Amino acid sequence: MSANLKQEQMIEKLIHFWTDNIPFNKLIGLTVSKFDCKTSEIRFAWQQQLVGNPLQKILHKGVTATALDFAGGVVVAANMIEQLEHKTAESIQQCLSCLGTIDLRTDYLLPGRGEEFITTAHIIRSGNKVAVARMELHNEKGDHIACGTATYLVG
Amino acid sequence: MSANLKQEQMIEKLIHFWTDNIPFNKLIGLTVSKFDCKTSEIRFAWQQQLVGNPLQKILHKGVTATALDFAGGVVVAANMIEQLEHKTAESIQQCLSCLGTIDLRTDYLLPGRGEEFITTAHIIRSGNKVAVARMELHNEKGDHIACGTATYLVG
Amino acid sequence: MSANLKQEQMIEKLIHFWTDNIPFNKLIGLTVSKFDCKTSEIRFAWQQQLVGNPLQKILHKGVTATALDFAGGVVVAANMIEQLEHKTAESIQQCLSCLGTIDLRTDYLLPGRGEEFITTAHIIRSGNKVAVARMELHNEKGDHIACGTATYLVG
Amino acid sequence: MSANLKQEQMIEKLIHFWTDNIPFNKLIGLTVSKFDCKTSEIRFAWQQQLVGNPLQKILHKGVTATALDFAGGVVVAANMIEQLEHKTAESIQQCLSCLGTIDLRTDYLLPGRGEEFITTAHIIRSGNKVAVARMELHNEKGDHIACGTATYLVG
Numbered sequence: 320m321s322a323n324l325k326q327e328q329m330i331e332k333l334i335h336f337w338t339d340n341i342p343f344n345k346l347i348g349l350t351v352s353k354f355d356c357k358t359s360e361i362r363f364a365w366q367q368q369l370v371g372n373p374l375q376k377i378l379h380k381g382v383t384a385t386a387l388d389f390a391g392g393v394v395v396a397a398n399m400i401e402q403l404e405h406k407t408a409e410s411i412q413q414c415l416s417c418l419g420t421i422d423l424r425t426d427y428l429l430p431g432r433g434e435e436f437i438t439t440a441h442i443i444r445s446g447n448k449v450a451v452a453r454m455e456l457h458n459e460k461g462d463h464i465a466c467g468t469a470t471y472l473v474g
Numbered sequence: 475m476s477a478n479l480k481q482e483q484m485i486e487k488l489i490h491f492w493t494d495n496i497p498f499n500k501l502i503g504l505t506v507s508k509f510d511c512k513t514s515e516i517r518f519a520w521q522q523q524l525v526g527n528p529l530q531k532i533l534h535k536g537v538t539a540t541a542l543d544f545a546g547g548v549v550v551a552a553n554m555i556e557q558l559e560h561k562t563a564e565s566i567q568q569c570l571s572c573l574g575t576i577d578l579r580t581d582y583l584l585p586g587r588g589e590e591f592i593t594t595a596h597i598i599r600s601g602n603k604v605a606v607a608r609m610e611l612h613n614e615k616g617d618h619i620a621c622g623t624a625t626y627l628v629g
Numbered sequence: 630m631s632a633n634l635k636q637e638q639m640i641e642k643l644i645h646f647w648t649d650n651i652p653f654n655k656l657i658g659l660t661v662s663k664f665d666c667k668t669s670e671i672r673f674a675w676q677q678q679l680v681g682n683p684l685q686k687i688l689h690k691g692v693t694a695t696a697l698d699f700a701g702g703v704v705v706a707a708n709m710i711e712q713l714e715h716k717t718a719e720s721i722q723q724c725l726s727c728l729g730t731i732d733l734r735t736d737y738l739l740p741g742r743g744e745e746f747i748t749t750a751h752i753i754r755s756g757n758k759v760a761v762a763r764m765e766l767h768n769e770k771g772d773h774i775a776c777g778t779a780t781y782l783v784g
Numbered sequence: 785m786s787a788n789l790k791q792e793q794m795i796e797k798l799i800h801f802w803t804d805n806i807p808f809n810k811l812i813g814l815t816v817s818k819f820d821c822k823t824s825e826i827r828f829a830w831q832q833q834l835v836g837n838p839l840q841k842i843l844h845k846g847v848t849a850t851a852l853d854f855a856g857g858v859v860v861a862a863n864m865i866e867q868l869e870h871k872t873a874e875s876i877q878q879c880l881s882c883l884g885t886i887d888l889r890t891d892y893l894l895p896g897r898g899e900e901f902i903t904t905a906h907i908i909r910s911g912n913k914v915a916v917a918r919m920e921l922h923n924e925k926g927d928h929i930a931c932g933t934a935t936y937l938v939g
Contacts, residue, residue: 342525343534370497379498380575381540388535420535424579428909444893583754599738603913652835653844680807689808690853690885695846730845734889
């Protein structure tokens with residue numbers, strides 16, 4: 320059996336996987352800036368190609384939904400890994416292969432304007448079959464642009 | 475005052491605007507294949523850059539949410555325009571500048587696998603302040619991959 | 630081991646349980662008028678005590694949510710039972726004890742006016758851990774008053 | 785024109801209206817324990833007739849949805865009244881007649897057990913056409929039983 324990964328190794332590998340190996344995250348420029356088994360933080364910069372309303376130069380609503388879903392997925396993943404007895408590369412990969420979004424609600428509160436966007440997520444339900452996360456998206460000025468709730472299959 | 479646009483001119487202009495002038499729609503490759511004031515249809519092809527799960531090569535959940543939100547927005551926009559007394563370029567542009575997604579729920583039913591994805595939307599509430607649309611995403615084989623409901627500000 | 634229940638016995642027992650043994654269903658007057666493993670139908674009559682807006686004499690939004698959640702739960706339950714190898718009273722009871730609503734979205738489309746209300750539900754996702762149902766509420770004239778989507782834990 | 789109501793008169797009248805004049809609130813026993821234009825608090829006691837799962841003696845999911853929708857409606861109403869220039873009985877009544885729930889998402893986090901239930905709501909979007917509130921339901925021990933988000937028509 321593979322050895323348990325050290326905490327730092329594991330975090331480094333996960334961040335690498337999420338940021339560099341998921342094509343759509345890379346396209347949008349989503350980066351995992353922090354995470355533990357309770358909360359996560361995802362950042363991305365404003366880019367012209369993320370615009371959904373060309374007259375008002377605001378983020379496409381789909382970009383917001385993508386960031387919220389991803390932030391929720393990261394904290395749920397970290398929560399699942401935390402509960403693994405043996406944290407080997409194989410067991411972590413197997414665990415993550417079970418994770419999937421069941422449903423996502425997004426509430427759009429303010430137009431998506433800003434230079435940088437910070438999405439935070441925290442766990443509100445952690446079970447052995449489903450987990451639920453609550454997410455918020457703010458810009459660099461602290462304007463609360465969107466929030467959401469997502470249910471994930473974890474079993 | 476500008477003359478009312480002929481039906482074909484108007485449709486052509488709107489499709490051009492939605493497909494070519496909205497950067498994030500262009501990035502994903504969303505195209506409006508049909509619409510009237512009751513229903514809309516959006517199509518996009520599978521691309522490597524839309525992948526959210528690199529092991530299973532399935533669509534990112536955010537791509538699905540983007541397509542659903544856009545399909546709903548198109549049918550709501552067409553519904554708003556239908557109710558305009560004078561359908562000039564100016565009145566249409568003003569009307570569309572009021573349109574915004576308030577909230578969106580997405581349900582993920584099957585993994586996002588396929589070569590082409592077809593999103594359809596229809597209006598389930600049409601008011602003078604808010605409209606609600608119901609959306610479905612299928613692949614080219616007819617698999618029902620996702621559905622959703624969105625509320626839009628239209629007033 | 631108990632004998633498998635005959636189809637008619639089982640349906641009779643379930644309808645009795647849902648209609649007579651669930652206090653809040655009884656309070657509202659919800660009755661299961663039809664169900665199989667794909668769809669369900671719940672009915673209830675207008676009553677003064679179900680009013681949420683006394684000036685307009687329309688149903689409380691919570692009554693609508695209750696009926697939608699229950700209709701979805703019934704079809705999901707029937708779907709779970711259908712998949713049981715042995716349909717004994719014990720296995721059915723154990724199966725139903727696992728069923729729980731994870732989340733529910735309700736969309737209110739028209740004011741809740743009418744003499745009788747008919748809620749229908751059908752399954753849109755049927756897995757071994759979660760199921761998703763889609764519901765609609767109409768009055769006796771066929772007005773589409775509300776719809777919704779709910780995710781249930783079934784495992 | 786009627787005189788503006790004094791703050792205490794207005795609060796007293798509103799609480800009386802919501803608690804005593806809305807039949808379904810009365811049936812469940814919902815009482816408004818606090819509110820201002822930013823937050824609200826609704827309380828209700830466990831009763832046998834509110835049970836949805838007779839084996840486990842837990843609240844019906846519809847009771848939870850009712851309490852969340854009502855708590856959100858109260859804070860949105862208070863927010864609308866706050867913005868009225870003249871706070872007369874007539875203008876308040878007219879204002880409240882425009883208020884309606886557009887959609888509601890409820891997340892069920894823990895079984896609804898307890899002796900008393902406390903629902904709190906706060907405004908997360910306050911516009912002149914729609915408002916959005918975020919709600920939580922706890923029992924008397926502080927267990928977080930459910931949460932939700934609702935969009936209201938206010939214009």
